[in-house]
Amino acid sequence: MKRQWESLAEWLDQRTGLQTAIRQFLYEEIPASSGWHQVLGSVAVFLFLVQAFTGVLLAFNYAPTPGDAYNSLRYILTELTGGRLIRGLHHWGASMMIVVVVLHMTQVFLWGAYKKPREATWMVGVVLLLVTLAYGLTGYLLPWDNRAYWGTVVVTQIAAQAPLLGPYLTRLLGGEGAVGVVTFARFYGMHVLLLPPATLLLIALHVYLVRKHGVAPAPGDERRPPQKFYPRQVFKDTVAIFAAFAILFTMAVVARVPLEQLADPTDTSYVPRPEWYFLFLFQTLKMFSGPLEIVGSMVLPGLAILALVMVPFLDRSRMVRVTRRTVAIAFVALAGISWTGLTVAAARSTPPPAGTAQIDFSAPTDWMGLSPEELAGVAYFRQENCASCHAIGERNSIGPDLTRITIHKDAAWMIQHFKRPSAMRPGSSMPPILLGDAQLNSLAAFLLKLNPDNASALENAPEFALQGALVYQANHCGTCHMVNGVGMKIGPPLNGLAKRETRSWVVDHFADPQKLSPGSIMPPYRLAPKDLENLTSYLFALPE
Amino acid sequence: MRSAEIQPGEQITRRSFYVGAVYGICGIITAALGLPALVYLLFPPKVKKTGEWVEIGDVTQLAPNAPVEMVFRRNRVDGWRISSEKGTAWVVKHPDNHVVAFGPQCTHLGCAYHWEEGKNEFLCPCHSSLFGLDGRVISGPAPRPLDRYETRIEGTKLLVGPLVRSGGRPA
Numbered sequence: 114m115k116r117q118w119e120s121l122a123e124w125l126d127q128r129t130g131l132q133t134a135i136r137q138f139l140y141e142e143i144p145a146s147s148g149w150h151q152v153l154g155s156v157a158v159f160l161f162l163v164q165a166f167t168g169v170l171l172a173f174n175y176a177p178t179p180g181d182a183y184n185s186l187r188y189i190l191t192e193l194t195g196g197r198l199i200r201g202l203h204h205w206g207a208s209m210m211i212v213v214v215v216l217h218m219t220q221v222f223l224w225g226a227y228k229k230p231r232e233a234t235w236m237v238g239v240v241l242l243l244v245t246l247a248y249g250l251t252g253y254l255l256p257w258d259n260r261a262y263w264g265t266v267v268v269t270q271i272a273a274q275a276p277l278l279g280p281y282l283t284r285l286l287g288g289e290g291a292v293g294v295v296t297f298a299r300f301y302g303m304h305v306l307l308l309p310p311a312t313l314l315l316i317a318l319h320v321y322l323v324r325k326h327g328v329a330p331a332p333g334d335e336r337r338p339p340q341k342f343y344p345r346q347v348f349k350d351t352v353a354i355f356a357a358f359a360i361l362f363t364m365a366v367v368a369r370v371p372l373e374q375l376a377d378p379t380d381t382s383y384v385p386r387p388e389w390y391f392l393f394l395f396q397t398l399k400m401f402s403g404p405l406e407i408v409g410s411m412v413l414p415g416l417a418i419l420a421l422v423m424v425p426f427l428d429r430s431r432m433v434r435v436t437r438r439t440v441a442i443a444f445v446a447l448a449g450i451s452w453t454g455l456t457v458a459a460a461r462s463t464p465p466p467a468g469t470a471q472i473d474f475s476a477p478t479d480w481m482g483l484s485p486e487e488l489a490g491v492a493y494f495r496q497e498n499c500a501s502c503h504a505i506g507e508r509n510s511i512g513p514d515l516t517r518i519t520i521h522k523d524a525a526w527m528i529q530h531f532k533r534p535s536a537m538r539p540g541s542s543m544p545p546i547l548l549g550d551a552q553l554n555s556l557a558a559f560l561l562k563l564n565p566d567n568a569s570a571l572e573n574a575p576e577f578a579l580q581g582a583l584v585y586q587a588n589h590c591g592t593c594h595m596v597n598g599v600g601m602k603i604g605p606p607l608n609g610l611a612k613r614e615t616r617s618w619v620v621d622h623f624a625d626p627q628k629l630s631p632g633s634i635m636p637p638y639r640l641a642p643k644d645l646e647n648l649t650s651y652l653f654a655l656p657e
Numbered sequence: 658m659r660s661a662e663i664q665p666g667e668q669i670t671r672r673s674f675y676v677g678a679v680y681g682i683c684g685i686i687t688a689a690l691g692l693p694a695l696v697y698l699l700f701p702p703k704v705k706k707t708g709e710w711v712e713i714g715d716v717t718q719l720a721p722n723a724p725v726e727m728v729f730r731r732n733r734v735d736g737w738r739i740s741s742e743k744g745t746a747w748v749v750k751h752p753d754n755h756v757v758a759f760g761p762q763c764t765h766l767g768c769a770y771h772w773e774e775g776k777n778e779f780l781c782p783c784h785s786s787l788f789g790l791d792g793r794v795i796s797g798p799a800p801r802p803l804d805r806y807e808t809r810i811e812g813t814k815l816l817v818g819p820l821v822r823s824g825g826r827p828a
Binding site: 163170173174181187188192196199347351354358362 | 675
C-alpha cells in the first residue's frame, strides 16, 4: 500500500513537480532564532481561509440585493441548522483577522524585520492590512440592517470630504446623495469579487518575498546553524492556529452577533457606530469640527498610512536584538495606549441601544405577533419566575413543561389553578400566584398561545416590549385601540404607528392629545418617564 | 546546536510528535468546519407549519360526481421569500359526501388536464391520458393516478393542505 502510494506520488512529481515544490517549501532553512514569535503570519493566512470558506457558505443562502439581503440573512439565522454558527465564524473571524494582522505587524516592527532587503515585504504587508480593513468596511453593509445602513452612511460622507477626489469617491462608492442599491452592489462586488483575488495575489507576493529573502534573522544567528521549517516551526504555527481557531469557534458559539431591524433610511433617531476596530478613527474624527474635520477624517489617517509604508526608510539603523529596540518598543506602547484611549472614549460615549435597536432580529420574533394581553402574560411569567420550575422545553424540570402539556385547560381552569394550585390539581407543590384577576387573565392568555414551535421565540421578547405591554394593559389602551387585530376600533389601530408618526410626536401626544390631533377624544396620560419610554418603544416595535 | 545534544532515537520521537500533532490539529479543524458546513447545506430549513391550509370553497355548492375546477391563493415559502401564488384543484364530491381535491397537472408530463363532461373522464390534451373520477389512469401514457391535495372540512368550508404525490410521497 505504502509502496503504491509512493510510486503514485513519484509519477505525479515527474509530471508536475508538485512533490518537489512542497518539499522545497517545507524544508526551507530558517534562522536558529525562529520560534513562537513568528507564528502570526500563518495564523493570518489560516483566518483568511476560514473567512473565504464561511463566506462561500453564506453566499450559498444569501441574496445580494437590499431587502432580500436582510431576509435571506434572517433565513440563514433562524431557519437553517448551523447558519448562526457559520455567520458567527464569519463575523468574529473578521474581527480576529484584524487583531492577528495587527499583532503580526507589531511583531515584525518590534523585531525590526522590515529592514533591508525586506522593505518590499513590509510594504506589501501594509497593503494587506488595508485590504483587511476594506473587507470590514464593505462587509459591514451586507446585512442591510439599521446598523449596517447608518454605519455606511457615515463612511460615504467621510469619503465625500476628501479634497478634490470627494465627488469622484462618492460616485465610485455609488453613494450619490444617499446609500442605496448602487452602493450596496458596489460594496458587495468589492467584498466578494474584487478583494478576495486581490488578497490571494498579495499573500502570494508577500510569502514569495519572505521566501526570497528568508525569514529575518536575529543578531547572532549567523554563528548558529539554521533549522528546517518543517516540522518544528510548522508544529508551532499549527498550535497557534489551533489556539486561534478555538477562540474563534467559542466566540461564534457563545457570543451572539446581533441583527437589527431592516435598514430604515427614514429613521432619524438612529445613532450609528462603526465596528469596534474603527472606533478609534471615529473618535479621532470627533476631535475636529468645522473646516478642520478633514484633519481627522483624511489627513491624520492618511499620514498614519504613509508613515507605516515608510517605516523601513525612516529606520535604517542596523539590526539589533529586540530587547534593545527601545524606540520601537516606545512607539508600540504609545500607539497601543492611544488606540486604547480613543476606543474606550468612543465606547463610553456610545449610548446603550434604545427602543427597537434592542430587538434581536437574528432570532425568531414571534412575540411581535402576540396581543398586548398575551405579551403582558409573558411579563408576568418572567416576573413570577415561573420558568424556575416550568423550564420551557425541558421535560426534567420540577413542574410540567408548559409547551407540551396536553391538558391546556381553558382560561377559567387555569386562573383557579393559579390562585389555589392544589385545589385544581391535588398534591401540586406549586405556590399560589399572588396577582389580580386581570393579570392572571394575561398569564392564562399567554399560556394558551404557547406551543413547542414558538416557545423560544416568545421567550426572547425584549424587556422593554414586556414593560410596554404591561403599561398598555394597565391603562386599558385596548378599549379604544387595536394591536395585532385585538382591541377596539374607536381610536386608530396602532400597528404601523412607527411609519406614520415620529417618536417625539407620540410622546407629546400622550401628554396632550387634543393639541396634536384636534378633535381627538383620547384623554391625556401622565405616565412615569420610564413607562412612557417603554410604551412608546413597544408601539414602535409593532409589526405593520 | 540543541539537536546535536539529543540522541538520534529521541530526535525521531520528537519529530514524529510534531508531525502527528500537525496532522491531528489539521484533522480537528477540518472536522469542526466541515461538519457544520455539511449540516448547514444538507439539513432542510425549519419551515413554519402555519398557513399551509387554505380555504378553497363551500362543499355545499358541489354536486355529486361533478368535478369543479377551483382556484385559490396561498402563500408559498420559497427560501427567504414568501410569495402568494395561485393554486388550482379539481374537486370531486363523491355520492357518500367524501370530497377529493386533485392536483391540476397530469402525472405524465405535467400538462393541465380538464374534465370531459360527456365522457365522464379527465382528459389530458397533450398525450391523451385519461383518468377516472377516482383519479385512476384509464388509458394513455400517465404512469400513476392523479396527485391529491390533503383535504379537511370545517363546517361547510373545504380546506386544502399540501399536495401529496400519488405514490404516497409529498410532491
